[in-house]
Amino acid sequence: MGMFPEYHDTITVANVKRGQLPFYILEITIDFLINMHHHDYVELLYVVEGSGIEIINGKKHTLQPGTASFLLPHHIHEIQGNPASPLRVYCCMFDISVLFGSRFDFELVGRLLRSGGDLPSFVDFKNEQIEQMNSIFSSIVREYTGSNFGKFTFIRVKLLEALLQFARELQPAAQDEFRPAxxxxxxxxxxxxxxxxxxxxxxxxxxxxxxxxxxxxxxxxxxxxxxxxxxxxxxxxxxxxxxxxxxxxxxxxxxxxxxxxxxxxxxxxxxxxxxxxxxxxxxxxxxxxxxxxxxxxxxxx
Known part of the structure; x- marks a missing residue:
């Protein structure tokens, strides 16, 4: 019998209440194999520490501090953790509707939708960029676990900041001036x-x-x-x-x-x-x- 990828029910895990942003974030350590799987939500993964291997839609790359991966719904992937150097990662999971918040986001969204196709599914940030991304994800976690006014607005703003930094690193990418009514x-x-x-x-x-x-x-x-x-x-x-x-x-x-x-x-x-x-x-x-x-x-x- 052939091996089928697992389906992960992220919508149930998120347990999003009516009116809430369809989003959750985990800070986890990976020193084991996460079997091939797919899910309904978009995923943005960011590595803080450690090393490993990730395979997205059949393409393999190394995970290291500063690596960010972006997966659209039902992109198939697996992660091989390294017991000698466990991965510590931030994992953001969100409904694809979060990307479509404004007609002015089309340039960003257009590039992200090409990730895993004619554009890569990952980037490796360096030096000051790593510090900036670390700060973004830390602030998202603090906000997500708190109860401040405008919590989900803040989270979406910081998530878009992280996605914009990711999209800017994807090369090459054509500019898109399409603006429908x-x-x-x-x-x-x-x-x-x-x-x-x-x-x-x-x-x-x-x-x-x-x-x-x-x-x-x-x-x-x-x-x-x-x-x-x-x-x-x-x-x-x-x-x-x-x-x-x-x-x-x-x-x-x-x-x-x-x-x-x-x-x-x-x-x-x-x-x-x-x-x-x-x-x-x-x-x-x-x-x-x-x-x-x-x-x-x-x-x-």
């Missing part, structure tokens, strides 16, 4: 949120158009302006990104992977995969899996 903009934001949490379902421009009362051309154009691709290409990128992680991190049969990420047929999955990655899913698995990589990282000199 306010009412239709809000509905387009809802479309993007919906796509990221329902990408494995049968989604079409027509169904989204009816659901959100936006014309199919407007949705396609809006996605292209904001995220860099039209609807079909954007859906393919999200689905193939999820497939990369399943192929590199599990022994799930390729046909099952195709179904899991939302493709109607194995043939269409293989065709799109080859177009985006230049090889078949089976070739990708054979070429890029090396089960000794994580272990060797901690045994080298």
């Amino acid at each position: 306010l009412d239709s903009q809000k509905r387009l934001e809802n479309v993007i949120q919906y796509i990221h949490t329902h990408y494995a379902e049968k989604l079409t421009l027509e169904t989204l158009s009816k659901k959100f009362n936006l014309s199919p051309p407007y949705i396609s154009q809006g996605l292209k302006k904001l995220c860099g691709e039209g609807f079909v290409d954007y859906m393919h990128k999200i689905r193939i990104g999820s497939a990369l992680s399943l192929l590199s991190s599990t022994d799930m049969p390729v046909a099952d992977v195709a179904v899991e990420v939302g493709f109607d047929s194995y043939r269409s999955f293989t065709r799109v995969f080859r177009k985006l990655r230049g090889m078949t899913p089976s070739q990708y698995r054979e070429t890029y899996i090396n089960t000794d990589d994580i272990a060797s990282h901690f045994t080298q000199g």
Whole structure:
């Protein structure tokens, strides 16, 4: 039987009351393996101490002090802690709606939505930047555990500050001057949120158009302006990104992977995969899996 990624029910863990910001933060120590998993919430992870390995959508990177990782809903990831140097991290979990608070945030949101696609899922801050990020997360924790007036407004402001610092480090990134009208903009934001949490379902421009009362051309154009691709290409990128992680991190049969990420047929999955990655899913698995990589990282000199 193939190994499937675990689903973490972050919404239940958050236990958000009506009117509260859909957000929580944990300060935790990791010296063990956190198995491959995914969840509904966006995650911003920041390393304060220690070392380890993180794999996001099949791509591996080192965790060290100053590393920040950003994951959109249902990005698949795992963390390998190092018992000799335990990780101490801040982990912010929040609903994707938190990103869409103002029509002036489109530049920031547009870049963040490309994280894990044509932009990396992590950055490594240095020197003064580390001090600044440490201060931001410490202030979020203090506010989150307190009861000051405007608590959740303060948290969102500091969270956006951290996300802005993260987004500024992502390279390269095109400037986005797309500014739709306010009412239709809000509905387009809802479309993007919906796509990221329902990408494995049968989604079409027509169904989204009816659901959100936006014309199919407007949705396609809006996605292209904001995220860099039209609807079909954007859906393919999200689905193939999820497939990369399943192929590199599990022994799930390729046909099952195709179904899991939302493709109607194995043939269409293989065709799109080859177009985006230049090889078949089976070739990708054979070429890029090396089960000794994580272990060797901690045994080298």
